[in-house]
Amino acid sequence: xxxxxxxxxxxxxxxxxxxxxxxxxxxLKIGAEVNAKIRDGxxxxxxxxxxxxxxxxxxxxELKADIIDAYQHNQTNYPPADGILSLRQAxxxxxxxxxxxDYSASDEIIIAGGARPIIYSAYRALxxxxxxxxxxxxxxxxxxxxxxxxxxxxxxxxxxxxxxxLTADDIKPHIGKVTLISLCSPQNPTGTMFTRxxxxxxxxxxxxxxxxxxxxxxxxxxxxYDQIYCQLAFGEAKHYNPVSILPEIRDYTVFVDGISxxxxxxxxxxxxxxxxxxxxxxxxxxxxxxxAWAPKAEQIAVAKYLENIPLVNNFLEEFxxxxxxxxxxxxxxxxxxxxxxxxxxxxxPQGAIYLTVNFDLSGKKTGDGTILTDGExxxxxxxNEASVAVVPFYAFGASENSTWFRLSVGTxxxxxxxxxxxxxxxALQLLK
Numbered sequence: 001x002x003x004x005x006x007x008x009x010x011x012x013x014x015x016x017x018x019x020x021x022x023x024x025x026x027x028l029k030i031g032a033e034v035n036a037k038i039r040d041g042x043x044x045x046x047x048x049x050x051x052x053x054x055x056x057x058x059x060x061x062e063l064k065a066d067i068i069d070a071y072q073h074n075q076t077n078y079p080p081a082d083g084i085l086s087l088r089q090a091x092x093x094x095x096x097x098x099x100x101x102d103y104s105a106s107d108e109i110i111i112a113g114g115a116r117p118i119i120y121s122a123y124r125a126l127x128x129x130x131x132x133x134x135x136x137x138x139x140x141x142x143x144x145x146x147x148x149x150x151x152x153x154x155x156x157x158x159x160x161x162x163x164x165x166l167t168a169d170d171i172k173p174h175i176g177k178v179t180l181i182s183l184c185s186p187q188n189p190t191g192t193m194f195t196r197x198x199x200x201x202x203x204x205x206x207x208x209x210x211x212x213x214x215x216x217x218x219x220x221x222x223x224x225y226d227q228i229y230c231q232l233a234f235g236e237a238k239h240y241n242p243v244s245i246l247p248e249i250r251d252y253t254v255f256v257d258g259i260s261x262x263x264x265x266x267x268x269x270x271x272x273x274x275x276x277x278x279x280x281x282x283x284x285x286x287x288x289x290x291x292a293w294a295p296k297a298e299q300i301a302v303a304k305y306l307e308n309i310p311l312v313n314n315f316l317e318e319f320x321x322x323x324x325x326x327x328x329x330x331x332x333x334x335x336x337x338x339x340x341x342x343x344x345x346x347x348x349p350q351g352a353i354y355l356t357v358n359f360d361l362s363g364k365k366t367g368d369g370t371i372l373t374d375g376e377x378x379x380x381x382x383x384n385e386a387s388v389a390v391v392p393f394y395a396f397g398a399s400e401n402s403t404w405f406r407l408s409v410g411t412x413x414x415x416x417x418x419x420x421x422x423x424x425x426x427a428l429q430l431l432k
Contacts, residue, residue: 022147026395030379034389045412045420046389050188050353052410057264057322060315062308066301067268079296081288082280083111083272087303091272094306095257099230100244103274110280110287111299115228115256115271117292121283122254122273123149123180126222131179136166138396138404140188140226154178155397160404163192163347164356168201175209179219184226184256185240186233186351189396189406191327193233193350196240203246210252222279223253228271229352231262231316234324237350251276254283259302261353262316264410270294270302323353326409326417330355333421342428355407357390362403364431372431374400386427388420 014020031048038044058064082088088105095101103109112118119141127133129150135142136158146153154174158164164187171181181202185194203223210220223242230239243250258271271294273283287293294302306312327349334346334357343360359382364372366385372378375392382388393404 018148018150022144025141025144027391030389030391030395034383037383042387044383044387044389045416045423047407047409047412048389048391050408050410051266052264052353054264054267056413057319057410059263059265059268060305060311062311063263063265063268063301063305066304067298070297070300075297075300077296079111079293079299081293082284083109083294084296084299084303087111087270087299087306088272090303090306091274094309094312095274097309099239099241101241101255101274104277107277108280109272109274110284111270111272111294112287113269113271113292113294114260114266115226115258117287117290118256118258118271118273118283119145119224119226120148121286121290121292122224122256122279123151124286125279125282126224126254127151127180132174132177133180133182134171134174134178135182136164136170136187138164138189138393138398138402139182139184140396142182143397145182151179157398160347160358163350164190165192165194165198166202167198168205171202172205175205175221178221180222180224181206182224182226184228186227186229186237188226188229188352189354189391189393190347190356191349191352191354191406192347192356193237194240196238196245199240199242200245203242203249206252207246207248220252223249224256225253226256228256228258229261230257232320232323232353233351234320234327234349239351254279262319263305264319268298268302270298323409324349325414326412327353327355329414329417330357330407330409330412330421333417337421337425337428340425342425344424344428353408353410355409357405357407358403359405360403361428361431362401367430375402375405376400378403379405382424382427385430386420386423388424 034046088109092105123145127149131151133146133151134154137155156170233239242253254275260266331346337344345358347356359378361372361378375394379392390405390407393402394400
């Protein structure tokens with residue numbers, strides 16, 4: 001019998017408009033290129049991915065033992081859609097003790113498989129197609145979430161003189177049509193943080209707008225506040241959150257938080273959110289349908305670990321010191337290069353695991369006569385000539401002409417910092 005396919009033209013493979021135009025992560029793309037070079041035998045200092053080398057930064061030993069114990073006791077069935085109660089209770093206690101945030105374990109906290117499902121479910125719960133979402137450039141992945149929910153982006157280029165943090169004055173011209181403001185502090189990719197005054201001004205601006213909308217019946221403006229790095233603040237820098245600053249904003253704030261960064265546990269996949277119980281309930285439904293809950297054994301272990309706050313603090317004290325030493329080691333190295341007359345600048349680290357560096361090399365000519373013109377060409381020169389891999393800010397939505405870069409220290413050894421700076425020095429000396 002003649003095949004139907006030979007009689008009729010087969011339909012072309014097509015996917016949804018959203019999927020068709022959804023781009024992959026630029027950061028992961030750059031990281032994959034670097035890893036390919038490493039597999040080919042190149043020795044590269046890879047500071048691209050916001051992750052940890054577990055040989056350098058293992059998760060706490062007690063947490064690891066409790067995860068193994070939970071699996072040995074066959075804790076492998078489905079957890080509740082909002083997370084096991086003991087973990088929600090432990091998170092509630094931990095938030096109250098460490099951040100003075102009071103959220104009920106019964107209906108104001110939700111557990112998920114890391115921070116990404118939290119962010120996705122918050123976008124889905126709060127943003128309708130055609131709504132406007134405001135966020136800074138550079139920032140992490142907001143453009144992709146906006147695309148997935150069919151919203152319109154309002155992207156505001158943050159200024160280095162403001163440590164790449166948005167201000168109320170930046171937001172004010174757009175506040176009348178915004179549904180969601182997405183902010184992060186300590187910020188990815190910059191490692192910089194809001195001052196109390198800066199965050200308070202934004203909160204007051206939001207609440208003034210919500211008082212107005214309360215008179216008209218409009219949907220309020222919400223704040224998605226990503227504080228996944230909040231336990232990693234260094235030196236004199238202090239983390240601030242909107243609810244502690246202005247309690248009236250509580251119902252309009254959805255937090256993003258979890259263990260990924262402050263316990264070096266990116267692969268353990270336990271994150272949480274807290275907010276108004278109606279919003280949390282809708283996020284619970286979304287996460288449940290997606291199946292994006294954290295594994296039960298990991299939840300049981302994290303609940304036990306967070307209950308012992310002195311144990312957490314002991315781990316954090318050493319872990320933070322190790323991260324800060326690396327950040328300051330690189331910062332001092334770049335400061336030395338600047339004093340030597342090279343066109344590089346670093347912002348003194350405040351939080352997270354990132355150093356923000358400006359390789360102001362546009363217009364410089366390499367040894368083979370190539371002129372460096374943008375972030376990508378600078379990135380590739382540093383990679384090929386100094387064997388150092390960093391991420392340009394265009395991967396976080398900034399202009400392709402931006403000469404600012406993120407350097408992640410989660411894979412760095414203290415003993416290699418001097419050599420990295422020396423290799424960069426030699427590469428910079430070759431430019432004309």
